[in-house]
Amino acid sequence: MRENLFKLRVSQVLKYLVPIYLVYAFAVILPLILSFVYSFFDDYGTSFSGWAPYSKLLQDSDFWLSFKNNMILVLICVAGQVGIAFIIASLLMSKVLKLRGIHRRAIFLPVVLAPVVTGYLWTLFYNYQFGILNWFVKLFGGDPVLWLDDPAKAIYLVSIPLVWQYVGLYLIIFLAGMQNISKEIYDAVEIDGANWRQKTMFITFPLLKNVTQVALVLCISGTMKTFDHIFVMTGGGPGRSTMVMAQYSYNNAFLMTKLGYASTVSIGMIVLSGAVVLLVSKLIGGKTDSD
Amino acid sequence: MKIVSKRRKGIVSKALILFLVSAFILTACGKSDDSNTPSASGGSGGGDKITISIAHTNVTDDPGAKLFRETLQKFKDAHPNVEIREEAVAHDLYRSKMTTLGASGELPDVFLANGSMLIDYAPKGLVAEWDDLLEQDKEWKDGFLQDAFEDFRIKGKIYGVATQTLSVHLIFYNEEIFKQVGIHAFPETWKDFEDAIVKLKDAGYIPIAMGNKANVPVGSTLFSTLADRVTGTQWFNGLTTGESKFTDPEFIEALKKIQELKNIGAFNPDINSIDEGQRDPLYFNKKAAMTVSGAWYVGNLIQNAPEDVLNNTKIAILPSTGGKGEAAAVAGGGGWSYAINAKLTDAKKATAVELVKTFTNDEYAAAMKKINGFPARKLTDDGSTATAPLTQEYYNLMNRVQLTPIYDIRLAPATVEVIYRGIQSLLAGAASPEDIAKQAQDSLGK
Structure with missing residues (x-):
């Protein structure tokens, strides 16, 4: 009887899941399979050409340049988003900081903005003629600086809005994690005379290992697929200096009408992002074991 | 009783699934279905409705776009048996949309295309040739400026009719x-x-x-x-x-x-x-x-x-x-041109050609010139209808x-x-x- 009941439940559950699965299949799985299939076709998606597109991808210096730019962004965003979020979160948990609610809201606010808005906002900041940054530079008697026009520093400048926008997200994750740490542990170390720095280093940080791991994976996978900000701010320019993989795939598909090769680029992007995320979570996981 | 109700439930759930799946398939393919089906009736004056889809970029408030929309409305009014389905997209997004449609082979019946798009579509057999159609209407053909078709000629064949020459x-x-x-x-x-x-x-x-x-x-x-x-x-x-x-x-x-x-x-x-x-x-x-x-x-x-x-x-x-x-x-x-889908036949094709002619005849060209446009047609008028001195300077230069x-x-x-x-x-x-x-x-x- 019980078995029967259980079976009934499973079919019931499946029935309710069907619409969701259908939507998911049409919106996510099918396009993914299609683009996987297309990735083996020639540039224009007309004839099957086996591994040829992938060997072309491996030799494509523009693709590897985009990957390099993605990695620069990942490094900056890990340090910026996760690092800064951790510091602010532990400040918010301490007794030093006043007006916590305002701080929390102000830092979380950019998260709800559309990336396109953020990108546009920051292009205005960086604007050479009337941007607020150059206004400050002029105020202190300097010559106006070319911000996004300089290929050498453009990639670093486009990373700042990325950090600025998503610090709040990781702040919330860390705050939630920190609030789960039992008060008694803090009380105990406070009796032992630990200061804020010691509490953070020896209590909060080790106990937040799992949360940090989640934050890192989210941050890295999010940055690997970043597109909107860069599309709005520079479009990958000047030249190719801020080209990222997603933008490169977009350009191939919609500017150069090479839909086949664009699929190859996006599959390459999935593989590389997956590899980086896997590597990082392995590295962090390993540390926990040796501890 | 229990078994029966269970079976009924099974039937209901299967019917539900079937309904959902068919709803998906219908919404996904419905649009292309009826735009691809050639019209059954031969005579354009017949009672049967002809549906023509047209993709264009005239969505802004500038005079040229307004003229286009007004002319399209006039065409609709004059042809009650023709249903025009507009797919109007802003210029910057248009190219992406058309690239996607082109890749899936489901282009609209009439659409704006630049030379570069035609280079993409013509070898795939997605766009119709204009050569014979132009020959059939000498007066229309001869009214165009000398180089008006150069941008839309691929391997000797013309695939687009210039919207303008500038x-x-x-x-x-x-x-x-x-x-x-x-x-x-x-x-x-x-x-x-x-x-x-x-x-x-x-x-x-x-x-x-x-x-x-x-x-x-x-x-x-x-x-x-x-x-x-x-x-x-x-x-x-x-x-x-x-x-x-x-x-x-x-x-x-x-x-x-x-x-x-x-x-x-x-x-x-x-x-x-x-x-x-x-x-x-x-x-x-x-x-x-x-x-x-x-x-x-x-x-x-x-x-x-x-x-x-x-x-x-x-x-x-x-x-x-x-x-x-x-x-x-x-x-x-020319830059941009009117192209028609290679799949069109009979009455539908005739209507599409007529629609394109509406936007490329002398009347439309004269209206374009009046609002400082750059028609691709020779006009007997010497440009004096253009009021702004800068426009006059441009015509003189050209x-x-x-x-x-x-x-x-x-x-x-x-x-x-x-x-x-x-x-x-x-x-x-x-x-x-x-x-x-x-x-x-x-x-x-x-």
Whole structure:
């Protein structure tokens, strides 16, 4: 009887899941399979050409340049988003900081903005003629600086809005994690005379290992697929200096009408992002074991 | 009882699933289904409704777009048995949409296409040839300007009917600023042009203001013409036959000319980070002495420029570089055209052709000219209906120049992207002319 009941439940559950699965299949799985299939076709998606597109991808210096730019962004965003979020979160948990609610809201606010808005906002900041940054530079008697026009520093400048926008997200994750740490542990170390720095280093940080791991994976996978900000701010320019993989795939598909090769680029992007995320979570996981 | 109810539940759930699946399939394919089915009835005057889908970019408030929509409405009113389904998309998004539709082979019945899109569609058999249709209506055909079909001719066949014919290269300069720094006529030689730039720069002006964030403006409106001055049109035509290569010294020389201009400080320093809209204030506020754009900018200036700037604005073209190209020439042509889907037959095709003719006949051309447009048709009118002096100056200029290829119209999109992005790198000082030439040549082989 019980078995029967259980079976009934499973079919019931499946029935309710069907619409969701259908939507998911049409919106996510099918396009993914299609683009996987297309990735083996020639540039224009007309004839099957086996591994040829992938060997072309491996030799494509523009693709590897985009990957390099993605990695620069990942490094900056890990340090910026996760690092800064951790510091602010532990400040918010301490007794030093006043007006916590305002701080929390102000830092979380950019998260709800559309990336396109953020990108546009920051292009205005960086604007050479009337941007607020150059206004400050002029105020202190300097010559106006070319911000996004300089290929050498453009990639670093486009990373700042990325950090600025998503610090709040990781702040919330860390705050939630920190609030789960039992008060008694803090009380105990406070009796032992630990200061804020010691509490953070020896209590909060080790106990937040799992949360940090989640934050890192989210941050890295999010940055690997970043597109909107860069599309709005520079479009990958000047030249190719801020080209990222997603933008490169977009350009191939919609500017150069090479839909086949664009699929190859996006599959390459999935593989590389997956590899980086896997590597990082392995590295962090390993540390926990040796501890 | 229990078994029965269970079975019924099973049937209900299966029916539900079936319904959902069919709903998905119907919504996904429904649109293409009825647009692809050729109309059953033969006579266009018959009672059967003919559905024509048309994709265009006339969504803005500018007079040309309004004229298009009004004419379309008139066509609808005059043909009650024809149902027009509009797919109007803003210009910048249009290309992406059409690329996607083209890849899936589901293009609308009538749509706007530029030469580069036709290069993509024609070999796949997605667009119909116009040659026979043009022959059938001599009067319509003969009314077009001489080079009106050149951009839409692929392997000798015509795939598009020009919406307009215009120059994509014009130098708009502020005569007052020129006089103020002691230049009394627009330079006629390359050396004088460079001297003028240096003079303007020394006087604290931006010599040429442009917004090249999208990397198309400099490539299209400046480089296409500059390159032709250096290489000559013969060289460009040799690209398709393989007689000439991008790595030829002529083309590298053309890229070097752009680099030269950058090195003497001809452009605003933030050229690569602002778009064309952000360029306007520089010219409108007299911070810049020149700007380079196409014929469409004439209308923009008349509408938006401050009165004293507009009155002092004159039109010129690049001087000779001493290269192989003609000096009295500008990159120009049809740019965009009306194309029809190759799948159309019978009455549906006839209606589609009639619709296209509505937008390319003398009546429409005259209406275009009245609102400072650039029709692709010969008009007996000598241009006196155009009221603005700047427009008149443009028509006068067009009477004495010949048209040369526009790079982004004539070349394959991948090559255009490589060259234009390369020029942006060049302007940012991050690439050499030789590298760009090599990459451009490689992109042809791919």
